Amino acid sequence: MAQLNLLHAINSALDIAMAENERTVCFGEDVGHFGGVFRATSGLQEKYGKARCFNTPLVEQGIIGFANGLAAQGSVAIAEIQFADYIFPAFDQIVNEAAKFRYRTGNEFNVGKLTIRTPYGGGIAGGLYHSQSPEAYFAHTPGLKVVIPRNPYQAKGLLLASIRDDNPVIFFEPKRLYRASVGEVPEEDYQLPLGKAEVVQTGTDITLLAWGAQMEIIEKAAQMASNDGISCEVIDLRTILPWDIETISRSVMKTGRLLISQEAPLTAGFASEIAATIQNECFLHLESPIARVCGLDTPYPLALEKEYVSDHLKVYEAIKKTVNF
Numbered sequence: 001m002a003q004l005n006l007l008h009a010i011n012s013a014l015d016i017a018m019a020e021n022e023r024t025v026c027f028g029e030d031v032g033h034f035g036g037v038f039r040a041t042s043g044l045q046e047k048y049g050k051a052r053c054f055n056t057p058l059v060e061q062g063i064i065g066f067a068n069g070l071a072a073q074g075s076v077a078i079a080e081i082q083f084a085d086y087i088f089p090a091f092d093q094i095v096n097e098a099a100k101f102r103y104r105t106g107n108e109f110n111v112g113k114l115t116i117r118t119p120y121g122g123g124i125a126g127g128l129y130h131s132q133s134p135e136a137y138f139a140h141t142p143g144l145k146v147v148i149p150r151n152p153y154q155a156k157g158l159l160l161a162s163i164r165d166d167n168p169v170i171f172f173e174p175k176r177l178y179r180a181s182v183g184e185v186p187e188e189d190y191q192l193p194l195g196k197a198e199v200v201q202t203g204t205d206i207t208l209l210a211w212g213a214q215m216e217i218i219e220k221a222a223q224m225a226s227n228d229g230i231s232c233e234v235i236d237l238r239t240i241l242p243w244d245i246e247t248i249s250r251s252v253m254k255t256g257r258l259l260i261s262q263e264a265p266l267t268a269g270f271a272s273e274i275a276a277t278i279q280n281e282c283f284l285h286l287e288s289p290i291a292r293v294c295g296l297d298t299p300y301p302l303a304l305e306k307e308y309v310s311d312h313l314k315v316y317e318a319i320k321k322t323v324n325f
Contacts, residue, residue, distance in 0.1 A: 004185040007178045009152035010040050010117075013080065013159040016189050018048050019075055024163070026053045028063060028080030028117075037082055038119060038178055051116065060086055064093035064116065071111035071168070072101065078163060084120035084172060087131045088223045098168040099143030108273040112166040113278065115159075120148075121213050122309060123176030123265050127302035133212075133264035133295070138170055139241045145169040145194060146240035150215040152183045157192030165194060174213035181216075197244035199251065203233035206257040206323055209248060209274065214310070216263050221315035230323055240270055248274065249281045256287035257322050261310050266294040288325035 004012065018024045026041055026048075032055040045053040056063050060081055067079040081087045087094070094116070103109035122131035128178060138146050145167050155173065162169040174181075200215070208218040215236050222232035230271035233251050237243055254259045256296030258278055260271040275290040293310045302307050 001184045002187050003182060004152045005179050006149075006152045006155050006173070006181045007038060007040050009185045010159060010173065011042060011044070012185065012187070013108060013156045013163070014041060014044060015047070015209045017076070017078070017163045018044065018052060019158060021076060022052075023163055024052070024076040024078065025070065026078045026080070027056050027066075029058055029082045030055055031080050036080060038175065039299075040117070040173075041080070060088075060090040061093055064090040064098065067114050067116070068093060068097050068101065068111050071114040072109055076113045076163060078115045078117060081116060081118040084118045084134055085129050087116075087118055087134060089230070091137070094138065094144070094168075094170070095141045095170050099141045104144060110166075111168050114168040115163050116168070116170045117159075118170070118172060119175035119178070120172040121174050121176055122300055122305060123213065125302065125305060130301040131300040131305075132148075133172075133262065135172055135240050136264060136270045136273075138270060139270050143168070144241060146172070147194060147237070147238065148172045148174070148212040149176070150174070150212055150236050151180060151181050154192060154236075154238065156185055157190050158194070160189065161191040164191070171261040172212065176213050177216070185271050192238075195239045195242045195244060197247040198236045198237055199233065199247065200236055201232065201234035203231040203255065205231040205255055206259060206319060207233045207248070207251040207255045208259050208315070208319070209235045209237060210261045211240065212263070217310065217312050218261050218315055220312040221319060224312065224316045225319045228320070230319060232319065245272070245277060245281065248278060248291055252278055252282045253285045256285055258286075259291040259293065259315065259322055261293040261315050263295055263310065265297045266292060267297050269294055288322045291322045293318045
């Protein structure tokens with residue numbers, strides 16, 4: 001085991017993936033010569049050469065179009081979009097090409113060996129163009145998998161599973177935690193299952209659900225609630241698409257209450273899909289309305305970031321309201 005931050009854990013996963021298969025290539029804006037804007041790919045070009053870890057032009061549609069072509073002809077393509085906010089020029093290539101490639105060819109061709117890495121979310125005073133959480137846009141697209149880790153251990157195991165999965169995967173990395181989250185990570189190869197949520201803490205009074213950087217928030221709120229005698233079950237969704245309905249339903253049937261927290265704005269966020277599904281699955285077990293604690297329905301602000309975010313205090317107040325309904 002080694003003490004790694006989230007960035008180093010991602011770098012370790014990429015290193016393992018490139019070492020095991022000479023057809024694995026890593027590319028994106030500035031990823032080659034100095035490791036990308038956050039240094040996630042540091043040292044890979046020196047180790048594996050410019051043909052396998054290289055810079056691309058500053059054109060996201062081109063990056064993913066190129067990645068689709070590589071994956072279609074048998075390469076393991078790991079494409080980086082520098083910020084998740086910049087993924088939208090590549091939206092057509094992702095949702096109309098990558099996601100549908102296998103379906104429209106009757107499985108004669110596919111781009112299943114494509115992984116798109118991109119940092120998402122706020123907390124770095126990045127303002128409206130470097131703070132967004134766009135996971136819900138892609139959750140509406142059959143044919144994709146969408147994965148979001150919460151810490152270094154999860155990041156390495158989930159990234160290796162994403163790279164080896166036979167479907168195109170978007171891997172959102174919580175940039176606020178890149179250097180802030182540090183933990184023990186095995187130096188060797190390991191994988192964590194996609195499509196499976198993790199119960200981080202068991203409880204009896206309310207289920208708290210989140211993903212990525214928001215996990216730290218709900219865990220802090222759960223600790224505050226425990227001082228009031230409220231027992232919280234804390235779950236990390238980990239995979240947005242496909243998501244683990246069974247684990248969440250089982251928890252809510254036990255606790256009778258559900259609170260979902262996301263960084264993204266409230267309206268049409270993925271928390272809405274979870275709330276609708278769990279209401280349908282667990283209606284007769286619910287003791288209170290399902291609560292959502294989310295970002296606001298405005299562009300992500302710079303000066304008022306702390307007021308905008310769904311922090312531990314907002315989650316704590318929502319826990320009390322839900323339990324006392």
